[in-house]
Amino acid sequence: MIALLLILIPLAAGLVSFAMKQGSAAKNLSLLASVVTLALALAAVSTSSAIVYDVAWLNDLGSRFTLKMDGLSKLLALLTAVSYPLIFAAVYNNEYKKPTSFYGLMLLAQAGLMGVFLAADVLLFYFFWELALIPVYFLSSIWGGEKRIAVTFKFFVYTFLGSLLMLAGILFVYFQTASHSFAMDAFYQVKLSGAQQTVAFWLFFIAFAIKMPIFPLHTWQPDTYEQSPTATTMILSGVMVKMGLFAVVRWLLPLFPLATEQFGDVVMILSIIGMLYASLIAIRQDDIKRLIAYSSIAHIGLMCAALFSGSKSGAEGAMIQMFSHGINVIGMWIIADQIEQKLGTRKMSELGGLAQKAPAMAILLVVMALANIALPLTNAFIGEFLMFSGIFQHSMWMAAAAGISIILAAVYTLNMVQKVIYGSLSTVSANAADIGGNVKLALIVIAVVIIVFGVFPQPMIDLTKDTVAGLFVKK
Amino acid sequence: MNAIIFSAVLGVVMMFSGIILRNKSAVTTTAIVSLLVLLLANLCNSYSVFSINIDTHGLLHFNKFGLFFNSILIAATLLFVLLSGKDIEKAGANVSDYYALIFFVLCGTSILTSFNGLLMLFLGIEIMTIPLYILTGAEKRNLKSNEASLKYFLMGCFSTGIMLMGIALVYGATGSFSLNVAASSPASAGMPASSFLQMAGLILLFVSMCFKVSAAPFHFWTPDVYDGAPSVFTSFMATIVKAAGFFAFLNLFESNAQLLGPTWKLLMSFVIIATLLIGNITAVFQQSIKRMMAYSSIAQAGFMLFALYSFNDLAKEGILLYAVAYCLATIGFFAVLIKVKDYTFDGFNGLAKTQPVLAFSATVFLMSLAGIPLTAGFFAKYYMLASVVKSGGSLWIVVVAVLFAAISVYYYFKVIQAMYFREGEPETLEITGSFKTGLVLVAAAVILVGVLPSIVLNWFYF
Incomplete structure (x- = not known):
């Protein structure tokens, strides 16, 4: 019911x-x-x-x-x-x-x-x-x-x-x-x-x-x-x-276990190509929304590759990451939306110095950004760690290639943070105001989830156990 | 037998009603009542409550499937008159004649759903199409309507000639008009089980039926005729007449397809893919929605042809469901189209703002035509595809069909885009509250059948 x-x-x-x-x-x-x-x-x-x-x-x-x-x-x-x-x-x-x-x-x-x-x-x-x-x-x-x-x-x-x-x-x-x-x-x-x-x-x-x-x-x-x-x-x-x-x-x-085994590598290679490709494009973006979109392709590619790696930890990591990525990316979008609503632009080149005008938003954006690059103590870390160990068990080379995208993720995410909230105050950012009650509440909830599950991910792992076990029973 | 007799008699009644009744809407009301009577008579026949029986020496054969299909057609006509009756009144001066012709068409469809011999097939097709030539030319002073009528007449005669030739060849080979050509072949007389004459006759019959249901490459008359005819009658032609044609096609080849052996599937795959290709691709490039609907009807015919590809129980149930889904959606959409003055895509711009009820119903109908789940059209397509997969080993043609179904979304959704996402001031005719109510009820029926298709199919088995 x-x-x-x-x-x-x-x-x-x-x-x-x-x-x-x-x-x-x-x-x-x-x-x-x-x-x-x-x-x-x-x-x-x-x-x-x-x-x-x-x-x-x-x-x-x-x-x-x-x-x-x-x-x-x-x-x-x-x-x-x-x-x-x-x-x-x-x-x-x-x-x-x-x-x-x-x-x-x-x-x-x-x-x-x-x-x-x-x-x-x-x-x-x-x-x-x-x-x-x-x-x-x-x-x-x-x-x-x-x-x-x-x-x-x-x-x-x-x-x-x-x-x-x-x-x-x-x-x-x-x-x-x-x-x-x-x-x-x-x-x-x-x-x-x-x-x-x-x-x-x-x-x-x-x-x-x-x-x-x-x-x-x-x-x-x-x-x-x-x-x-x-x-x-x-x-x-x-x-x-x-x-x-x-x-x-x-x-x-x-x-389709047989076909999965047969074509798993094809799917993984496509996913990894997509990750690297999307990450490289993300570095060149000036529009915040497009940057997050490409970063999202990269994250999804990693999850897909991990699912097809045929290892328990890969599947487990991918499932946990589905939840974590969902929460984190919503946080990123909320901030992007706030910037667009308040300043009328999404171009990073026009923004800058927002931390001086909107400190609360700046702090929360940094939390989201760190989760986006899967820093330890954020919820994304455990998922990415498990996924990489899964891919590594399958093929060292694929893990190495996929690993490059982590570095690239740090490049574009931190670049965005730096351009948007640090540096000298741009003309557009000059009349910015800090985020209001509802938005702040939503973002704080997301930040709390990020940190709580980053420190204590066990409930999520427990939750996915039966599905993971089910996946590997059939073979 | 009930439906054949009643439709003929009621047709005559409608003809004379014009002399007695001076008021156009009174004629429409008479037509609605007559259609109800006809529907009731046919239902009585199918549930064996009351039926008139005349010995036709096996020329007609009434079974549950045919009678149920005929009920669907009559009900669809009733729906058509209920929704578009006001527009039939405006089509020309002789309203009572139009209704009489519609009843004669129904007489033809009643024969087509019960024929048991090639002779009756021919009679049914003729009785059904001759009134249509007149209806197509109902707008006497409109050159386009005249042209369409003449074109339809010429092409109709041409395909009838081919059909007659086919019947003659089959008769020459077997000495019988029996529907089951194989069984009546005079193998005892030392002739091969399937002779050259039989084959040639069957192929000619196949070609003429392809003409009638506008399957490619015999579809060329369809867009011009559908476009030129008065819109109300296009709606009637594209739905009831076409569905009846399909039933006849299915009935004719159900026992004869095996004569052609594996060639049959090859032939059908060619026709199906050509029909889907031409219907869908050409529809994409149309500027006028009415013409787009003509090509879309060709594309839908491509899907219905799958029933002839697979010939199993799923195909039979599927063609019933397809007839219901397609009639509901097309009659509904044409009812909306008639009310909009400008038939181009731009003419629909912003309809959602000025006429939200019309726009919403039209959206449901278009989604059903596109085969989106939760609408009747989904299950119609589902049954067709399932019947093909069930018949075994032909997944490739299913994949081709779904590719074309995805293309069809393009032109159906262009209308939705115009109505909802673009700005404009569409001009519409006067729209009454009862019309809106009717439209919403039809849209609700489309969704209901889309969630529970068994309500249609259970009737069939009831």
Whole structure:
């Protein structure tokens, strides 16, 4: 029941928000709904018993409305639930045209995301996969920047094409299952030959790779992140890209072990190329949003490479990092949004000396930046450490190549920090004010999470244990 | 039999209603009532409550599948008249005649859903298309409408000629009009099981049916005719008539496809891919939404053709679902299109601001046509693709189909972009509250079928 509520509350609140007349009422309702969802997610995470919800849906097709929560589902459901109140708090003072629709769509996207992480039936998973995409498409296209229509359309067509290929893959596997069922267990038990696995592996992987995104399918991402309203970008990069990684763990690795072994190296090499490529581009960026977008590609590439390394610690690290990266990147976006809202520019060359005018923001930005380069004592460290040890077990050379991106991450992140908050006060920064109550609260919560999990990451590791064990049982 | 008799009689009734009723809306009301009667009569037949039986010596055969399909077509016509009745009244002076012609078309579709011999197939096709030639030319003073009508007539005659030739060859080979060409082949007379004449006849029949359902490379008449015809009748032609054509196509080749052996799948893959390619790629470049919808209907035909590729139970259920999904979405979208004065994409700019209900419903219909989950169109496409995968070993054609489905998103979403993301002052005709209510109900039905497709399919098995 708790699993169902995690989807139903945002869905219902979203629909109600559409029908509302007053923007401020919709805003408060959304905040309330997201807080309730967070409370439920926390309750779900703290229960040790199995959380299952199962009801008949499409009997003729062998598909049921089944929701299940294992460790990774809990972790990502928690990430979704945590990020929404933070986002809503951070953009509380922003003005949006047609706020009722804005908040309604945001909540519908949350319902879709929750569904993706909880679904234990492939067809249901596919439904939620799309349900999460459509609201985000509208959000980005209505409230986005100047080039929004073309950019978000590219994003939509790209991901929709990926989903359709996945649908072809799903159908292919479905007809191989013993009882023609879409249930997760039936899919896990299906025995496929090497050739069949190869076909299905690529059909699934292209969909997930577009979503993450993995080089060379990443071209939609920087433009979309830049053009979307920042609240939507936070969802996109904080939570939505985790759909791709999550789907790899849930639907790719357990289903196609032979193909994973065969093509794991290809995927890892693509991921590492993407990491280095994105990091190098990030160094040259002047726009803060684009910098964070490219840095995000690099981080996702590392997680993907670690998942395919075939080692326990790599998978564990990637799962922990999904959560940590989600939280950290939202923090970065909040600051980028604040700078844009307050100063009207995102160009680093025009900024400078913000620390003198906005000390609180400067301190929090440094915390986020340190987490972005995965310094010890921040939450990202443990994840990156485990991922690198996983990749190292697989291949020393890959670990070495991936390691370069850590150095590059330090270069572009610290460069940004230095240009934005230190140095002499620029003309644009001269009339800056420090961040206000809600934003400060959201950022402080993120900073606390960063440090607490940096010092004491054990709860996260414990949470992912059963998923990791499940992954390595089948082989 | 009920539907054939009732539709013919009610057609005559509609014809004379124009003499008695002076008020156009009274004629529409009569048509709606008549359609309800027709639907009821057909339902009575399918649930064996009451049926008129005339011995046709096996020329007609009524089974559950055909009767249910016919109910779908009649219900879709009813929906069409309910939504666009006001616009039919505006199409020209002779409203009662238009309704009479629509009923005659339905008589043709009733034959096409029950024919059991090549002769009845021919009669059904003719009874269905001849009224359409007239409807296409309903705007007497509009040159485009006249041109479309003439073009449709000529192309229709041409394909009918091919069909007749095919029937003649098959008859010559087998000495029978029976639908099952293989079974009636005179193997006992020392002839090979599938002779040259039979083959040639079947291929000609195949070509003529491709003409009727506008499958490439026999689609060239479609865009001009759909574009030139009055928009209300385009909606009718693109949905009910096309679906009936598909049913006939499926019925005709269900037992005969095996005669062609593995060549059949090759032939179908060629036609399907050509249809998807031409429909989707050309639709991308259209400036007028009405013309875009014409090409989109070709593209949708490409998906429906998958039922003929695989011929299994999923294909049969799929074509039912496809007919429902496609009719709902296309009739709904055309109902919106008719209300907008400018048919170009720019004419839709900013519709979401001035007419939010229309824009929202149109979005649902377009998403359904694109096959986005949670709409009926998703399951329609799903069943088609699943039937192909089930028939075994042809994953490549599924992958090609989904690539084209992704392209279709491009032109459907261009309309959504115009309505929601661009600014403009679209001019619309007068829009009544009941029209809006109807539209929202259709949109709700699209979503309902998209979440629970079994409500359609359970009726079929009921």
